[in-house]
Amino acid sequence: MEKTIDETKQGTALETREQQANTRKLYIESYGCQMNFSDSEIVASILSGEGFNTTPNMEEADLILVNTCSIRDKAEQTVRKRLEQFNTLKRDKPSIKVGVLGCMAERLKSQLLEEEQIVDMVVGPDAYKDLPNLVREVDGGAQAVNVILSKEETYGDVAPVRLGSNGVTAFVSITRGCDNMCTFCVVPFTRGRERSRDPQSIVKEVGELWEQGFREVTLLGQNVDSYLWYGGGLKKDYEKASDIQKASAVNFAGLLDQVAAAYPGMRIRFSTSNPQDMTLDVIEAMARHRNICKYIHLPVQSGSDRILQAMNRLHTRQEYMELIDNIRRLIPECGISQDMIAGFPTETEEDHRETLSLMEYVKYDFGFMFAYSERPGTLAARKMADDVPEEDKKRRLREIIELQQQHSLWRNQQHLGKVEEVLIEGPSKRSDAHWMGRNTQNTVVVFPKEQYQKGEFVNVRIEDCTSATLLGTAVGYAQQ
Template sequence: MEKIIDENKQGEALILDQKDGNTKKLFIESYGCQMNFSDSEIVASILSNQGYNTTQNLEEADLVLVNTCSIRDKAEQTVRKRLKYYDKIKDKNPSMKVGVLGCMAERLKTKFLEEEKIVDLVVGPDAYKDLPNLLADVEEGKDAINVILSKEETYGDISPVRLNSNGVSAFVSITRGCDNMCTFCVVPFTRGRERSRDPQSIIEEVNDLWDKGYKEVTLLGQNVDSYLWYGGGLKKDFEKASDLQKATAVNFAKLLELCAKAQPKMRFRFSTSNPQDMTLDVIETMAKFENICNYIHLPVQSGSNRILKEMNR
């Protein structure tokens, strides 16, 4: 099944059905991983309630947002070129506001506002709910920046709009952040420590997607296999949890089972996996339920123990 929202659509302006009564125009494009594209759906949902409809026409945009990636230098250079282009567009449309979202915003923080002076607002991955306040700050001529990383935020209470949706497949975010601290990776520093989303909110979103006609869901996270819900909080704090919390905790294998049982006719995938966290119970759950696809997105690992050690893998 074709997936319209995926990392192959780098820089493509995302669009959704127009909401009656909204008069402002949002131009939003995404770079990087699937999580960024999923986050853009959350951002569009938040701003839809603030009077914004998405557009693919940059010339008519009141607000331009770029959801950015910091994994590779090439991705950052691409974003910088786009921001310079938007700066020229602003010469023709001075009222247009430009914002940077995502990992690049988290990594460079105030540099965009104070040194380069090419954007109006800077918003990290855990601060999207603050967008209405930040936009108000921009209108008042104040610096608009929020790059605070959260120990709790999973956006589980936000019902994402489905941008450019094919109406068949959709992403459902289940974790945010990462604890692995691989020496080559910036994710723990730009997306924070790992925390998992309440399984009940995940099931509710899955059920809602089925009711809307979707046939396939991809459970999404930086490292889905380390999903662990014990009532909220960081995964690294699980050892401090009560005996009851530990006894009733939901790991990734259990979450897969809950999803498969909730919608037996819906197909389920997941991405991305880490070999050190892939457990046998996940494989057994995949074998048990026919609606869990026999597919694992597992990055190839180095065959050298020395390299793995240097990578902290």
């Protein structure tokens, strides 16, 4: 059952009184994927009930938490450097407690407690509800650790505290964990097996965000397209479900239909998609609802079938291209972005050229591109030599980035002269006289402020562009 506006106001007032009664300060930093930032909001909510309010000032904190990423070595090294800085702070203020959360906590566990003397607490991504107990252990002078992975936890019953929010856009987590054992990825080991959240709790959270003035949500998961709710449990156990459970099961297309129909004024995005799991009914749901943004982040990682097989990506180059064709056929204006890895073990120049040719076929709007980074514990690290020379990795990555910049500029040029709906998210980073927002394809649009306000939908005529940004002038409010 949805809350009424009065009930939501009462709940907000209660939260405010709780926050006013809190006496301790929590400083939290997040690194890595959007899931980590979403998890930090869950952590802040749990600790709010334990006497902590968040603070942007690290020096006044009683508890410092770092929500970490293990997807690349660079991310882990960044966290280690931050821990060194916290160590300096702690020498001046010994009462400060420091905890490491998330994927790096899950992967390194005891090493963090033993080698990093600054760390008082290590908490894995499925153990956040245990934070009140762990904080009490740390307050008592002990080190605390809980990195147990769960088969059920989705945090669907926790109302996140929106950290650093612009008040317009928000994340809503719908799945946890991942069953896709890509050979380069640590996520299945750090976040556990895949399970989905009750769709009613998702619709309820979206409704609460709408009543609070948010106008766009991003449904989050390591692999949103494989969302499957059948009454609880792991996705891999679905075949054991009863006939009644299967008859009432909700897949991702069904969830999109529910959320979009319940709040037609709310923009809906989702991330991340896995090509092997994106079915035609998801694309059809996107085409069916005006408020589902016409944008898909669709990581491919490589254009070579041989490398895709080595990565254990359960799709081929041809299947990926057919998926692109279906998206273009049903949603011609759809924006598509990519993840790409350069220099995966055994990658040859021919494999690299296959990647470039796939990029030419798709002409992505933008992308996230990286040189291969061996991650301890993954199958690639255990079974495959990191044998591509560093200079070749860097050159191939540079060629991928340069080609993507060309395609991004070309895609943005296709918007010139068009009038497009933009949701205003806030001031432009470069000019207080301009607003910044995004169109349905997730492309940044900048235009003069005039009389418009943050959180409003505005029609903008696109007049110029760079490879990253559309520039234009507002011509009126958009109809919702």
